[in-house]
Amino acid sequence: MLLSFVQWLQFTGFFTALRGSAYAYPIVLSLHMIGIALFGGMVLMTDLRLLGWAMRKRSMSDVVDQFRVPKRWGLLLTVTCGFLMFGSKAEEYYYNSFFRTKLILLALVLVQELVFYRGVYANPAALDQAVRTPVTAKLAAAVSMLLWISIACCGRGIGYIEPPLDKIHAQLLPRSTYEGETAICFLSNPTP
Amino acid sequence: MLLIQSNAIADALNSSEWVFPIAECFHIAAFAFSIGMIALVDFRMLGVGIGRSTPSQVAKATAPWTLLGLAVVLLSGPVLFLSDVRMYLHNPSFRFKIGALLIALIFNYTIHRKVALSDSSSAAVRVVVAVVSLALWVSVVFGGLFIAFA
Numbered sequence: 001m002l003l004s005f006v007q008w009l010q011f012t013g014f015f016t017a018l019r020g021s022a023y024a025y026p027i028v029l030s031l032h033m034i035g036i037a038l039f040g041g042m043v044l045m046t047d048l049r050l051l052g053w054a055m056r057k058r059s060m061s062d063v064v065d066q067f068r069v070p071k072r073w074g075l076l077l078t079v080t081c082g083f084l085m086f087g088s089k090a091e092e093y094y095y096n097s098f099f100r101t102k103l104i105l106l107a108l109v110l111v112q113e114l115v116f117y118r119g120v121y122a123n124p125a126a127l128d129q130a131v132r133t134p135v136t137a138k139l140a141a142a143v144s145m146l147l148w149i150s151i152a153c154c155g156r157g158i159g160y161i162e163p164p165l166d167k168i169h170a171q172l173l174p175r176s177t178y179e180g181e182t183a184i185c186f187l188s189n190p191t192p
Numbered sequence: 193m194l195l196i197q198s199n200a201i202a203d204a205l206n207s208s209e210w211v212f213p214i215a216e217c218f219h220i221a222a223f224a225f226s227i228g229m230i231a232l233v234d235f236r237m238l239g240v241g242i243g244r245s246t247p248s249q250v251a252k253a254t255a256p257w258t259l260l261g262l263a264v265v266l267l268s269g270p271v272l273f274l275s276d277v278r279m280y281l282h283n284p285s286f287r288f289k290i291g292a293l294l295i296a297l298i299f300n301y302t303i304h305r306k307v308a309l310s311d312s313s314s315a316a317v318r319v320v321v322a323v324v325s326l327a328l329w330v331s332v333v334f335g336g337l338f339i340a341f342a
Contacts, residue, residue, distance in 0.1 A: 025341070026337055026338050026340075026341040027334075029337050030333055030334040030337040030338070033220075033224075033333050033336075033337060034330055034333055036220070036224045037223065037224045037227040037228045037231065037329075037333065038228055038231055039228075040221070040224035040225065040228060041224055041225050041226075041227065041228010041229055041231065041232070042228060042232075044221075044224075044225050044228070045225075045228070045229070045254075045257065048257075054257060055253050057253070058245075058253055062244055062245070065244075066241065066242045066243070066244055066245065067232075069240075069241040070231065070232065070235055070240075070241055070242075074228075149221060152217065152220055152221055152224070153217045156213065156216055156217055156220060157213070160213060
């Protein structure tokens, strides 16, 4: 069911064209990283501020509120590019353990947001008035930081897993060359 | 000579399959952090968001964190580079990236810093400096990513 969906997705005209272009993938990946710089930079700094480790001269509401806009634009860019990369090689991603882990962690981010949104992020002005930073705010920040760093590492990990060529649907453009390369490497020199 | 010496280092780095990916994760997290901080200053200078602070306030508040991020980037980068010196030196994207990085670093700590810290800079100057800064750092990221595809 899910497998047939990802197969359908990657063979739609749009994603077939995207996969066929030599430059599309690295360009989209670069934009994904630019989005991460914006989004990830803002997330880390917001978390560091909530933990009381950075920008202590600025109030919490100043940091949380002012970082919100660049953070959202960064997220939009990252998610859009991420989906484009997924769609162009959806079946390969489907089998990738790092990708699966990454999706689970992203679901946990949603849980984190649901749990802490009202108490922490929706009303940062209340945090300024508190004599000591509430434990919930620090917990929210620590969980957020841990999740996002893990997500970034899983994202990088995706590229380290070789696609299971025996399972994957044929006709993918780079596949034939890929297979040939693997065979040649294996014959001449198994490990460097 | 550089290549011969680097072989010993490369062997050490390549002896564990975890060194490269871990260094990469540090590299990615740190560049995201430092470029994110620089982008904040640029957005403020462009007048996009961060409305409650002046450019100099944003620049001062982010400066130590930008520096920390850049320090981690510049420590993890050579680990990646030394794992395969020959490949990187011949890689056109890598050469482009290093060139863009040097210009971006110099720009960031001279003109960019001066204009950001002066709240009396004219709007036009700020916009130009912010656009140049963003363009330089975007080039560095693109160059870095294209190393794997060149």
